[in-house]
Amino acid sequence: MSQTTSEAVADLIQRWRAIDPADRLGDPFGAMRRAGLFRIGLPGDDASLDSFSAIALAEQAIAATTGELGLATAFAGRQLIARFFIAGFADDAQRSDLLTRIAAGDCWAAVAISEPGAGAHPKHLQTAAAPQGESFVISGRKAWITNGPVADIFLVLAIVAIEDGRKRYGLFAVPRETPGLTMTPMPSLDVLAPASHCELALDQCVVLASARIGGERDAYPAMALPFRDVEDTVGTATTAGFLTWLLRAIAAQVEPSEDHAVRLGRLAGQVALIETTSRAAVLSLDDGTPPVPARLIGIRALAAGIVDEIRAHFAVARTDDRVGRALAAYDVLANVAREPRKQRQITLGQSLWSERHE
CATH class of the missing domain: 2.40.110.10 (Butyryl-CoA Dehydrogenase, subunit A, domain 2)
Structure with a gap:
């Protein structure tokens, strides 16, 4: 019986998590190679791994396990480039040469x-x-x-x-x-x-x-331009995983109380919405349905609100070095490609004016 994508990715993530944490930290990409993570998202002998959704699931799990946004995005960037540019546009000879070596971890x-x-x-x-x-x-x-x-x-x-x-x-x-x-x-x-x-x-x-x-x-409109949207879409999985890790890190250090439980419970519900919306957005890449820009805008806005609330109401966000470092990484990534994202948001807002005249 063949595995689902979720099951196949979970098995590889479990292999990766079974590696000693010190080894994962000391040689992060070597650990991924040994666990077989570089097969994820690429065509090969396991069809259940051949999708953007597989990359997103693994990226989310890496972020949720470690809180390391750099590690999750480095992994996802590697796999997305191989899947989108090489699996998507290369000829048979190029694919046979490059994808085999990339999946084995012998080429980047x-x-x-x-x-x-x-x-x-x-x-x-x-x-x-x-x-x-x-x-x-x-x-x-x-x-x-x-x-x-x-x-x-x-x-x-x-x-x-x-x-x-x-x-x-x-x-x-x-x-x-x-x-x-x-x-x-x-x-x-x-x-x-x-x-x-x-x-x-x-x-x-x-x-x-x-x-x-x-x-x-023409490689710009055919490849370079749509790749930005692919990156943004799959990147929402990192956001979901990171926020899951962040809430767990906060909860582990705050004093149990009803007030804290109410706030954390609400934030956990919002993170669940991000995860569900992210999976729907990534699935559209796999099934070829038109993208929904509002999904990405909503995820970014909701995530920013969660982070702002954590900073404002939980002292651990200001005093714990690991949490502080993770939040600093979030800030850096949140500022990448701000102008194109702003333009997407303006376009969505302007569409509401056009609707009232229909």
Whole structure:
């Protein structure tokens, strides 16, 4: 009898939790590899693991177990890049090579889209890939590459043509050892360890045309743009797991009382709503139903309110170092991509005005 996705993920998480906590802390990614977590979300011999929902379940469990947002997001980022870009757009040869090694933990892919001073806006990106015979020559700079310091392959977004003033993009798998590629680790916030970031300088890096992911399609609208929504959606599972951990940490240290029970009970109910809404949002990625932006907006708003209330009413949030560190990590992640998220919220609000004229 085949396992459900929840059962298959739970089995692997249990293997991971059975590893000595000191080993998990000292070699976090090695522990994940030994437990088989890097198979999660990828096509392979276990169909129950082949989904965005599987990644979200594992990400949520990691956050709920450890309270380490950096660990959960580093794991999820790794698996999402492999699933979305490689499983979703690579050709058969690329998939056979890369996915096998990624699932085994022998290869790590990171995506390089943003650039210094330009962010990820397509009008401002400058990195270009010029065709040269059967190859492309890539030059430019990239920044804020999540998991870049541990990556073996960089999926580099680069301009391949300009048509009527509009840039067209390709995505290229560039191995770390490619001549002309220089990786520089960026200062990382300790609260997000072991997640890390780097910059890339690409100076006339030559890759074969077969290194292009997604063929001739324009990689920005086809891949880079929708990936932001995929990240945000699956990331709600980390929020749910983190808040579960946070409430348990608070409850373990406050004096039992009816007032505390009332407040914690209400907050636990709100976290349950976040978890249910998160699972529905991630499921839409798997079944192809249109996304519901209001879900993500609601989760972020509800989570922010929970964190604000914990800070205001529980002294342990101000005095316990581990809780304080976890809350600082939450603050960092809550501020990522604030402008695109604000625009999504404005669009939702404006839709209410349009409805009254229908």
